[in-house]
Amino acid sequence: MDRLPILKMGDCLLVTVQVEMHDQLALTLQDDLTKRIVDTRARGVLIDISALEVVDSFIGRMLGNIAAMSRILDAQTVVVGMQPAVAITLVELGLSLPGIRTALNVDAGIALLRSSLDREANSSPTSQSHVDRT
Amino acid sequence: MSTEPEILPLRTGEDVVKVRQAVRSHAMSLGFSLVEQTKIVTAASELARNTLTHGRGGEARIERLFEESRRIGLRLTFEDHGPGIQDLELALKDGYTTGAGLGLGLNGARKLSHEFDIWSQVGVGTRVTIARWK
Numbered sequence: 001m002d003r004l005p006i007l008k009m010g011d012c013l014l015v016t017v018q019v020e021m022h023d024q025l026a027l028t029l030q031d032d033l034t035k036r037i038v039d040t041r042a043r044g045v046l047i048d049i050s051a052l053e054v055v056d057s058f059i060g061r062m063l064g065n066i067a068a069m070s071r072i073l074d075a076q077t078v079v080v081g082m083q084p085a086v087a088i089t090l091v092e093l094g095l096s097l098p099g100i101r102t103a104l105n106v107d108a109g110i111a112l113l114r115s116s117l118d119r120e121a122n123s124s125p126t127s128q129s130h131v132d133r134t
Numbered sequence: 135m136s137t138e139p140e141i142l143p144l145r146t147g148e149d150v151v152k153v154r155q156a157v158r159s160h161a162m163s164l165g166f167s168l169v170e171q172t173k174i175v176t177a178a179s180e181l182a183r184n185t186l187t188h189g190r191g192g193e194a195r196i197e198r199l200f201e202e203s204r205r206i207g208l209r210l211t212f213e214d215h216g217p218g219i220q221d222l223e224l225a226l227k228d229g230y231t232t233g234a235g236l237g238l239g240l241n242g243a244r245k246l247s248h249e250f251d252i253w254s255q256v257g258v259g260t261r262v263t264i265a266r267w268k
Binding site for chain 1: 150151154155168173175176179183238246
């Protein structure tokens with residue numbers, strides 16, 4: 001079965017969508033990612049959609065689901081690299097991707113994840129185990 | 135005036151991707167801008183998925199339009215012989231869904247098109263036609 005590769009970089013997972021998304025591929029990614037978050041105890045997820053020429057309501061919903069599921073699993077998601085034409089179309093479609101954090105590119109996305117993970121580690125004494133790992 | 139339509143089956147998730155690609159290549163060859171291409175491809179994606187999931191499959195028809203008054207455009211027709219839509223007005227509302235989606239598909243496709251027409255009869259099927267001018 002088709003699936004997208006998920007790379008592990010430190011305590012983050014990176015997915016680069018390089019192929020046309022069909023619905024089953026999106027659903028498989030959702031399942032794979034949640035499993036990998038648990039298996040690797042990842043704290044951040046970065047999804048690079050710079051190669052995606054179409055984001056319709058189904059793919060938009062999948063991105064929202066991944067963000068929500070990873071939040072419940074104590075990880076943060078950032079979607080990066082959306083093409084301008086895709087952003088224009090999404091807004092016109094009525095989909096503003098609430099609950100999804102975005103950044104312009106992978107570098108900016110990693111910086112955003114890093115700073116919010118560090119902030120979280122410093123400000124929450126209860127999650128001592130996370131502080132120990134970094 | 136329109137040229138001989140291209141007709142594509144909609145039976146699987148991969149067929150939805152093929153329809154997207156075909157619409158993209160027609161829009162590109164007609165000289166649609168990148169944003170215009172993205173809008174009509176996204177609309178096609180929503181309607182193709184509806185045909186597949188709500189209409190239990192059907193077909194997509196792509197027509198290139200050439201008006202004497204110099205307008206150039208694309209007309210897309212999605213037709214199924216599925217259960218039909220009980221309440222069209224309700225189905226066109228943002229956020230209304232009978233499936234697992236966001237309920238943005240049908241009305242989203244309307245927002246992304248210049249012309250929109252829907253015909254549906256319970257027990258007979260549904261036909262949605264959209265057009266977008268360059």
